[in-house]
Amino acid sequence: MRKISVLLAAAGLAAALLGGCADKTGAEESGRAESNTLYIYNWLVYTPDTVIEKFENEYGVTVIYDEFDSNESMYAKLRAGGSGYDIVFPSQDYASIMINQNMLKKLDKSKLSNLENVSPEVLEKTTFDPGMDYSVPYFWGAAGITVNTARVPVYEKSWSIFGRADLKGHMTMLDDMREVLGDALISLGYSANSSDPAQLDRAAKLVNDEWKPNLTKFDAEAFGEGYAKGDFWVVQGYPEVVALAIAGNPELIKNTVFFIPPEGGPAYIDYMCIPEGAKNVELAHKFINFIHRPEIYAEFCNSFGFPATANSKAGALLQGTLLYEADELPKMELKYDLGESLELYDKVWQNIKVW
Numbered sequence: 001m002r003k004i005s006v007l008l009a010a011a012g013l014a015a016a017l018l019g020g021c022a023d024k025t026g027a028e029e030s031g032r033a034e035s036n037t038l039y040i041y042n043w044l045v046y047t048p049d050t051v052i053e054k055f056e057n058e059y060g061v062t063v064i065y066d067e068f069d070s071n072e073s074m075y076a077k078l079r080a081g082g083s084g085y086d087i088v089f090p091s092q093d094y095a096s097i098m099i100n101q102n103m104l105k106k107l108d109k110s111k112l113s114n115l116e117n118v119s120p121e122v123l124e125k126t127t128f129d130p131g132m133d134y135s136v137p138y139f140w141g142a143a144g145i146t147v148n149t150a151r152v153p154v155y156e157k158s159w160s161i162f163g164r165a166d167l168k169g170h171m172t173m174l175d176d177m178r179e180v181l182g183d184a185l186i187s188l189g190y191s192a193n194s195s196d197p198a199q200l201d202r203a204a205k206l207v208n209d210e211w212k213p214n215l216t217k218f219d220a221e222a223f224g225e226g227y228a229k230g231d232f233w234v235v236q237g238y239p240e241v242v243a244l245a246i247a248g249n250p251e252l253i254k255n256t257v258f259f260i261p262p263e264g265g266p267a268y269i270d271y272m273c274i275p276e277g278a279k280n281v282e283l284a285h286k287f288i289n290f291i292h293r294p295e296i297y298a299e300f301c302n303s304f305g306f307p308a309t310a311n312s313k314a315g316a317l318l319q320g321t322l323l324y325e326a327d328e329l330p331k332m333e334l335k336y337d338l339g340e341s342l343e344l345y346d347k348v349w350q351n352i353k354v355w
Helices: 011-019 047-059 071-079 092-100 114-118 120-125 160-165 177-187 197-214 221-227 239-247 251-255 280-291 294-304 326-331 341-352
Strands: 037-043 062-069 134-142 144-148 171-173 215-218 234-237 256-259 266-272
Touching: 037 280, 047 062, 047 280, 047 294, 071 092, 114 134, 114 280, 120 134, 134 177, 134 326, 144 160, 144 239, 160 171, 160 177, 160 197, 160 234, 171 177, 177 197, 177 234, 177 266, 177 341, 197 215, 197 341, 221 234, 221 239, 234 239, 239 256, 251 256, 266 280, 280 294
Parallel strands: 037 062, 171 215, 171 234
Antiparallel strands: 134 266, 144 234, 144 256
16 A cells, blocks of 8 residues: 555644645556455545555455546546556546546446535536536645745735746746646636637746746646745645645744635546446445545545535534635636647647746
8 A cells, every 4th residue: 555644734734834824656557356456546645544544444455556646647648558547536627538538437326325425516516427427526626826935925815926037946836737727817817718729829928928937847746845845935736735745844834825816716626437447346436435434535634634525524524724715616717628629728738838
């Protein structure tokens, strides 16, 4: 089983991030036939050790956890023939694409008694699979901005912070096409799902001309570590990654603030899905059902300071202070399948990434 000290970032650290606010190893698919091994392909820093351990102990199994840092990399790996995973965790736009391309198995809902605990609000947003035939919501959340206030004592809570030349060389944004372009589109008053080439060009110009010159890099993997070392003072990304990286550094915790810009930004809902090619479908169903036990879902949320956005019964079991409140999410815009416009986005993004 992979090992990471997730509980270091529990409620106290979440409170610090708001107040002011391991090593994973995995085995891939080659030649395995163990009926008692569950292979998971999930985002970085996204399932607590304690939850994995409880599942392993209850069912007498082993969980192998592989990671990805973007939907694009996960999708590309699976499309290129990466198989053998029993559960994958795509966001809503890629879950939709994978359903349409017959990449996911239909779920046996007779084995998923805890689907009744899934939040109706999140289900309403799952327009591509409202019956949870292929996907079960895992978490509804959003990336935002983390600031080291010791280094940046005066700042505006806005995406425009990345336009500050005085912070050049000390800021990063995610290596994530939909997140960065979505931030720019929303900053300009457009939809994060815009398919208008002119609007996308304006967003690309904003990133290229005003934000990118001040960035060290686009980074979806090591931004938390770089922030913890003091290399980066402002980072766009997921607050739980920073929280884990700065655990044990009380001075930095005191000077760290996380915020979601009031103008909004892209949001995500991540889903648990069983890919075609899964070898242990029975155990995958057990894991999905396990996650939506209210006490298990609350443990997942408490470990990261998350609101219980995808489970309607877990909210009463939350402890400590949250990194952000669930009522901040409705102002955010979910990213949906772009269809044919995805190729245009990819072209624009590849141009942006040329330094």
